[in-house]
Amino acid sequence: SQTIHQWPATLVQPVGSPLSLECTVEGTSNPNLYWYRQAAGRGLQLLFYSVGIGQISSEVPQNLSASRPQDRQFILSSKKLLLSDSGFYLCAWITRPASGEQFFGPGTRLTVL
Amino acid sequence: DAKTTQPPSMDCAEGRAANLPCNHSTISGNEYVYWYRQIHSQGPQYIIHGLKNNETNEMASLIITEDRKSSTLILPHATLRDTAVYYCIVRGYNTDKLIFGTGTRLQVFP
Numbered sequence: 405s406q407t408i409h410q411w412p413a414t415l416v417q418p419v420g421s422p423l424s425l426e427c428t429v430e431g432t433s434n435p436n437l438y439w440y441r442q443a444a445g446r447g448l449q450l451l452f453y454s455v456g457i458g459q460i461s462s463e464v465p466q467n468l469s470a471s472r473p474q475d476r477q478f479i480l481s482s483k484k485l486l487l488s489d490s491g492f493y494l495c496a497w498i499t500r501p502a503s504g505e506q507f508f509g510p511g512t513r514l515t516v517l
Numbered sequence: 518d519a520k521t522t523q524p525p526s527m528d529c530a531e532g533r534a535a536n537l538p539c540n541h542s543t544i545s546g547n548e549y550v551y552w553y554r555q556i557h558s559q560g561p562q563y564i565i566h567g568l569k570n571n572e573t574n575e576m577a578s579l580i581i582t583e584d585r586k587s588s589t590l591i592l593p594h595a596t597l598r599d600t601a602v603y604y605c606i607v608r609g610y611n612t613d614k615l616i617f618g619t620g621t622r623l624q625v626f627p
Contacts (some may be wrong), residue, residue, distance in 0.1 A: 438613075450617075496560070506561075508562070509560055
């Protein structure tokens with residue numbers, strides 16, 4: 405069966421520090437991968453999605469970036485965190501052909517101080 | 518921007534049916550209606566989706582109006598564990614992207 409992992413589960417970082425969040429998927433190949441952010445009390449905002457290795461589409465301008473070095477690995481990064489980067493970061497995947505049923509990981513709760 | 522409108526919150530007594538409405542008046546012919554829910558501090562969970570016909574699975578039923586401009590998610594016998602934020606999403610046939618709105622916070626009480 406398919407499984408999606410995210411780490412770390414929680415993270416507290418100072419403003420201006422770098423960030424690296426990792427997401428890996430097991431039990432599937434060629435998934436479409438997604439990064440979402442959820443600010444406190446808000447809905448989910450799509451940040452990036454990837455249809456394959458090295459292919460990244462950005463949905464909103466920000467100081468975050470994403471990379472997909474391997475088929476089942478998706479990384480979210482920042483060189484310098486802002487206070488506004490605090491939130492709940494969720495990775496999701498979907499198999500091809502698309503069914504619309506996205507599977508979400510457990511999330512990483514990031515607090516920037 | 519989300520293409521759906523949902524009430525911000527609803528209450529439901531345990532054991533009763535929970536009926537969650539969603540308006541999607543600008544939906545086009547090849548767009549599906551999806552429902553997800555998010556229990557506090559967890560990732561969203563897929564519930565059900567449909568195009569034109571009503572759909573039912575082990576979790577819920579989805580009723581789509583004939584003009585497709587609105588739909589209702591029905592949880593037939595709500596339990597305390599159904600307390601969550603429920604998102605109604607319109608997704609195009611040729612895209613995998615889901616645009617989440619703010620959803621409906623359903624509180625099931627004993």
